[in-house]
Amino acid sequence: MRVGLFVTCLVDLMRPRIGFAALRLLEAAGCEVVVPTSQTCCGQPAYNAGDRRGARLLAEKLIVEFEGCDHVVAPSGSCAGMIRAHYPNLFSDDPAWCERAAALGTRTHELSDFLTTVVKLDKAPGDFIGTVTYHDVCSGLRELGVKAQPRALLAKMPGVRLVEMEGAEECCGFGGTFAVKFGDISARLAEKKCENVRTSGADAVVLGDLGCMLNIEGKLRRMGDEKTRVLHIAEILVGGAERGS
Amino acid sequence: MQIRSMHFKGRASAAAADRVLQGKLATAKGLFVDGRRRAVAEIDLEATREASQAIRNRAVAHLDLWLERFEQEATRRGGQVLWARDGAEICRLVTDIARRHGVKKAIKSKSMLSEEAGLNAALEAAGVQPVETDLGEYILQINDNEPPSHIIAPVIHKTKEEVADLFARVHQKPRKTEIGEMTREAREMLRTHFLSADMGISGGNFLVAETGSVALVTNEGNGRMVTTLPRVHVVITGVEKVVPTLEDLATLMRILPRSATGQSISNYFSVLTGVKRPEDTDGPEHLYFILVDNGRVDLLGSDFQDMLRCIRCAACMNHCPVYQTIGGHAYGWVYPGPMGSVLTPLFVGIENALDLPHAATMCNQCGVVCPVKIPLPDLMRKLREQQVERRLRPWGERAALKLWAWLARHPSLYAFAAKFGVRYLNWLAEGGDRIRVMGVAPSWTAGRDFPTPEGRTFRELYKTRRNE
Numbered sequence: 001m002r003v004g005l006f007v008t009c010l011v012d013l014m015r016p017r018i019g020f021a022a023l024r025l026l027e028a029a030g031c032e033v034v035v036p037t038s039q040t041c042c043g044q045p046a047y048n049a050g051d052r053r054g055a056r057l058l059a060e061k062l063i064v065e066f067e068g069c070d071h072v073v074a075p076s077g078s079c080a081g082m083i084r085a086h087y088p089n090l091f092s093d094d095p096a097w098c099e100r101a102a103a104l105g106t107r108t109h110e111l112s113d114f115l116t117t118v119v120k121l122d123k124a125p126g127d128f129i130g131t132v133t134y135h136d137v138c139s140g141l142r143e144l145g146v147k148a149q150p151r152a153l154l155a156k157m158p159g160v161r162l163v164e165m166e167g168a169e170e171c172c173g174f175g176g177t178f179a180v181k182f183g184d185i186s187a188r189l190a191e192k193k194c195e196n197v198r199t200s201g202a203d204a205v206v207l208g209d210l211g212c213m214l215n216i217e218g219k220l221r222r223m224g225d226e227k228t229r230v231l232h233i234a235e236i237l238v239g240g241a242e243r244g245s
Numbered sequence: 246m247q248i249r250s251m252h253f254k255g256r257a258s259a260a261a262a263d264r265v266l267q268g269k270l271a272t273a274k275g276l277f278v279d280g281r282r283r284a285v286a287e288i289d290l291e292a293t294r295e296a297s298q299a300i301r302n303r304a305v306a307h308l309d310l311w312l313e314r315f316e317q318e319a320t321r322r323g324g325q326v327l328w329a330r331d332g333a334e335i336c337r338l339v340t341d342i343a344r345r346h347g348v349k350k351a352i353k354s355k356s357m358l359s360e361e362a363g364l365n366a367a368l369e370a371a372g373v374q375p376v377e378t379d380l381g382e383y384i385l386q387i388n389d390n391e392p393p394s395h396i397i398a399p400v401i402h403k404t405k406e407e408v409a410d411l412f413a414r415v416h417q418k419p420r421k422t423e424i425g426e427m428t429r430e431a432r433e434m435l436r437t438h439f440l441s442a443d444m445g446i447s448g449g450n451f452l453v454a455e456t457g458s459v460a461l462v463t464n465e466g467n468g469r470m471v472t473t474l475p476r477v478h479v480v481i482t483g484v485e486k487v488v489p490t491l492e493d494l495a496t497l498m499r500i501l502p503r504s505a506t507g508q509s510i511s512n513y514f515s516v517l518t519g520v521k522r523p524e525d526t527d528g529p530e531h532l533y534f535i536l537v538d539n540g541r542v543d544l545l546g547s548d549f550q551d552m553l554r555c556i557r558c559a560a561c562m563n564h565c566p567v568y569q570t571i572g573g574h575a576y577g578w579v580y581p582g583p584m585g586s587v588l589t590p591l592f593v594g595i596e597n598a599l600d601l602p603h604a605a606t607m608c609n610q611c612g613v614v615c616p617v618k619i620p621l622p623d624l625m626r627k628l629r630e631q632q633v634e635r636r637l638r639p640w641g642e643r644a645a646l647k648l649w650a651w652l653a654r655h656p657s658l659y660a661f662a663a664k665f666g667v668r669y670l671n672w673l674a675e676g677g678d679r680i681r682v683m684g685v686a687p688s689w690t691a692g693r694d695f696p697t698p699e700g701r702t703f704r705e706l707y708k709t710r711r712n713e
Contacts, residue, residue, distance in 0.1 A: 007703050009653075013663055014696070016703035035707060038656040046650050048607060050629030050638070054650035061654060138608035171566045175606025180686045182254070182604060184261045187692025188570050189606070218693035221679050 001119075003031040004069035006062070006108075008079045009041040010210035018210070021234035022075045022111055029119040036065040042074075044082040047090070048176050056090045060097065063087070063104050071118065072108040075234050076209045077140020078176075080110040085143045110140050112208055112233050116149040122156070126239035129159035130203035132231075135193070135216065136169045137209040150208060150233045160236070165200035167193070174215040190219035197228060204229035206236055246360050246392060250577035250589050250598035257604065260571035266402060270569050273401045277563040280507020281614070285500075287509060293500050298618045300493045301554035304485075308545065308553075311454040311487045312536065318457030322519030324532040329481075331539050332362030338535050339364060339446065339479055340371040346477050346531060348373055348443040354461070354468040355379040356448030357396055357557065358481045358537050360579045361592070364446075365390065375446075376438045378467040380431055384408055387415045394573030396580060397505055397559045402572050435467070445471035445529070449482035450556070451497065452534070455490045458518040459534070462501060462511045472517055478529035484536045485553040491516075497556060504616040505558040540592035548627050552587055554617040559584075561611035561621055567604055576601065583611040583621040590628055596637060602628035660704055667698045 003026055007019040026033045043058030062083065066072045074080040087101035115121040132154065140146035154160050173179065173189025180186075193216060197205045205228060207213060217230040249256070260266055304311055316326040329335045335358065343351065351373050353359065365386070368375040377386040381399035385391045388411055393399030400408070405424060412427060413420035416434060421427050447468060449459040459480045461468045472478050488494055494516070502508040521528030544553055562568040562582025573581030577598070580588045586601040602625040611621045632638055652659045673680045674697035683690045 009663075012703040013667055014698045016699055016701065016706050019703040020706070037704065037707070040653040040656055040659050043650075043653075046646060048626060048629070049642075049646055050626065050631070050633040051646055051650065052630050052633075054646065058650065058653055138606070138610075142609045142613055169610075171606045171608035171610065173566065173606060175608070178603070178606050180688050182257065182567075183686075183688025183691055184258045185567055185570055185604075186606075188261045188267075189566050190693055192570075214696050215693070217696045218679070218689075221696075222693045 001031050002068070002070045003033050003114075004066040004072045005033050005035045006039060006042070006066065006072055006074040006079060006083075007035065008074055008076045008210065010214075011075060014210060014214065015232065018075055018232045018234050021232070021238040022073065024238050025111070025115060025121070025124075025234060026073060026119075028125065029115060029121050031119065034069060039065055042079045042082045044078060045176055047082065047086060052090065059087050059090050059101065063097075063100055067100065067104060070107065071114065072104065073111055073114045074108070075111045075232060077110045077137045077144060077146055078209055078211065080108055080113075081139035081143035083108040110144050110146050110208060112150040112153055113144060113146050115237075116152050121153065124153060124156050124237040124239075126157050126237045127159065128157060128204070128231075128236050128239065131161045131163055131201065132204045132206045132236070133163050133165040133197060133200040133202035134168060135165075135172065135197070135205055135207040135212065137207055137212050138171050140208055141169055146208065150206070153233065153237055154206065157236070163200050163202055165196045165202070165205075167196050172212045172215050174211040176211065179211070179215060186215070187219065190215050191223070194219045194223055194225070198225060202228070204231050204236070206231050206233055208233045246363055246579055248578050248589075248593050248597055250593065250601055253575055253577055253598070253600040253604060256575040256577070257571045260575050265404075266572050267570060269402060269404060270572055273395075273398060274563065274569050277505075277507060277559075281504060281560060281563070282507075284503035284507045284509055288499055288503070293496070294616055294618055296496050297500050297556075297616055298554065300488060300496060301556070301617050304488050304493075305545070305550065305553045308484065308487065311489055312484060314454040315452050315457055315487050318455065319519075319534055320457070322457050324457060324519060324534055326534045326536060329535050329537045329539070331537075335359070335362040335481060335535055335537060335539075336364055336367035338533075339481070340367060340373070342477065342479060342533055343368070343371060343373045343444060346443065348477065350374045350376065350438065350442045351444040351446050352376050352378050352438055352442040352471050352475065353382070353446040354448065354463065354471040355382055355399075356446065356481050357579055358448060358483060358539075359446065360393065361537075361539055362481075364481075373444075376435070376442065378435050378439070378471055379463075380428065380465055380467075383431060383435065384411065387411065392574065393579075394581065395559065395562065396557055402574065439470045439474055442475045444477040444479065445473075445475040446479045446481065447472050449480045449486055449534075450501070451494055452482065452487040452536075453491055453494055453516070454487055456518055458516050460494055460498075461513070461515045461517065462498075462505075463515070464506070464508075464512040466513055468513060469515060472515065473527045473529070476529060477531045477533070478517075479533045479535060481535045481537065483541055484538055485541050485555075500616040501556055501558055504560040504614065544591060549587070549591055549624055551619050552591070552624060554619055555584060555588075556617060557584075558616055560614045560616065564610045564614045566606065566608060566610070576604075583625070587621060587624045587628065595628065595631055595635070599632065599637060602626075602632070660702070663702050664705060667700070667702055670695075670698050671700060
């Protein structure tokens with residue numbers, strides 16, 4: 001099975017280890033992983049800023065890069081959601097492109113969803129020991145139905161105990177450029193999320209989107225919490241060996 | 246109502262820092278969000294949402310036909326149907342009716358259209374005393390005509406103590422703090438108005454085409470007094486509120502109170518049809534329907550037609566993380582929350598509410614709770630697109646987006662820029678794991694740290710690995 005790994009721009013810039021963790025997991029699941037080197041961004045920032053034309057050009061680029069793969073996997077709910085739920089709409093006036101977009105969309109998955117429902121990963125190499133709580137990222141949850149999948153994967157890790165926090169499905173306040181345009185509202189939402197994370201008593205909050213990770217980690221540290229770890233689902237599944245590579 | 250939506254940013258910032266306000270909003274969230282969750286569990290939610298969406302689509306798709314039918318049926322039962330293009334016309338029609346019937350005092354139950362039109366001020370100018378009888382609206386009126394901050398719970402931003410102070414001051418009575426006593430006092434004050442008013446003004450949750458009726462969903466009972474005691478009843482509602490049949494109304498009533506207040510059914514649900522007949526013991530002698538456009542008709546056939554399905558339940562704002570943090574006043578006009586972020590620019594002009602379509606994280610919680618499945622985030626995004634097309638975005642934002650989108654289409658330049666950007670951020674972090682002040686995005690670091698990038702980009706590392 002030829003799987004295209006869409007690394008996503010934020011993983012590329014901020015947390016390459018998450019990209020490598022995803023790569024390792026997919027390989028462990030027996031996939032032939034290809035990482036097109038010309039990939040950049042799915043176009044979501046342009047799309048949500050109202051720049052439909054800019055978003056469309058990037059969508060075309062991504063479709064061409066990944067069309068040859070059986071599946072596309074992204075370690076991000078919002079990027080996978082962009083391709084799956086929004087690309088067809090970008091080409092609503094162009095049937096040929098619209099069909100290509102829709103065809104790729106149905107083969108595009110958020111990482112934990114792919115590992116659970118497509119390749120049915122039976123064990124995770126991760127060695128994390130402790131209590132974790134899972135934050136449902138908005139796009140993954142409401143655009144792709146990612147809810148049970150990451151929890152099922154965490155349940156395969158013997159050292160991990162999952163506790164649900166209050167308001168796990170509530171937005172952390174990131175929202176792309178919202179976090180900068182309305183920094184104070186965004187930071188206040190992040191604070192509520194971090195309070196819920198801390199009240200859960202978990203050693204780590206686990207999630208599947210970089211933007212939300214940066215927002216939550218940034219707020220936890222500003223609140224003086226140096227202890228609670230913020231981990232991507234791929235990192236915790238792969239374990240210590242891959243971290244920091 | 247005066248439009249203050251251009252001041253969203255400043256007012257939202259102030260509200261975001263207001264912990265007292267957020268405490269009140271948290272109470273409301275508990276009431277409405279948890280209440281809705283319990284109430285919708287009693288029905289087949291998705292099937293009812295589908296059916297409600299279909300009913301509203303059917304009504305909107307042939308709006309002209311249903312409105313004509315409504316007019317025929319309402320007229321046949323002694324009502325008179327009038328049409329208002331905008332708020333000014335609403336005011337003119339209502340004051341004309343008041344003059345014709347020698348009205349000195351008008352009692353009102355809740356009507357957002359009357360807020361759109363600024364009707365109370367127009368009535369006062371015409372020598373008619375308007376009295377709000379919905380408890381929340383009454384509190385706002387006696388507090389120097391303060392605007393509402395929520396469409397069904399207009400004083401959600403006030404504490405009981407604030408209301409106690411206000412009552413003591415305005416009613417000139419000993420201060421009471423027990424809610425039962427406070428509402429009794431308000432009821433006593435309102436009673437004399439109910440009995441002495443010549444005209445009742447109400448909104449309308451729905452109009453039923455096949456019977457020419459107006460349906461009212463209320464909880465306090467004031468709606469019944471307003472619509473049956475005075476000799477003149479004026480209904481003011483948007484043209485989109487029509488539904489074809491009573492059967493349709495029954496379906497929508499399964500989802501409206503549940504979505505709005507978490508009630509299986511509201512305390513009062515009235516379907517009012519026609520004027521008082523000789524055999525009736527009560528009811529108005531004169532019944533007027535003022536059906537209002539005020540921007541609605543332009544939405545027909547546009548990218549925003551979905552918005553005309555809205556049944557004004559407020560579930561979108563109740564579930565919105567931004568509304569829960571800043572409340573309703575910051576939105577600057579009649580409708581707050583996600584519905585307001587779409588309706589306000591459409592009704593008052595896209596250039597008069599530039600921030601509103603951006604004041605959302607696009608989390609889509611509003612979309613998943615909407616009882617008639619309005620894709621609110623998609624509509625906000627379309628408004629953003631219109632702002633871009635009309636060059637209404639700030640120059641800096643446009644330039645930054647253009648540059649970024651151009652780079653993203655040129656992978657080798659992008660890789661170089663990414664490499665440089667990551668090194669710059671690392672330099673800012675001074676060897677630490679976080680950046681405390683970031684010049685390129687000061688609004689991020691004002692309220693939180695920015696984690697430091699690992700050091701090299703994925704593409705750099707991947708290249709090295711492949712060459713090993």
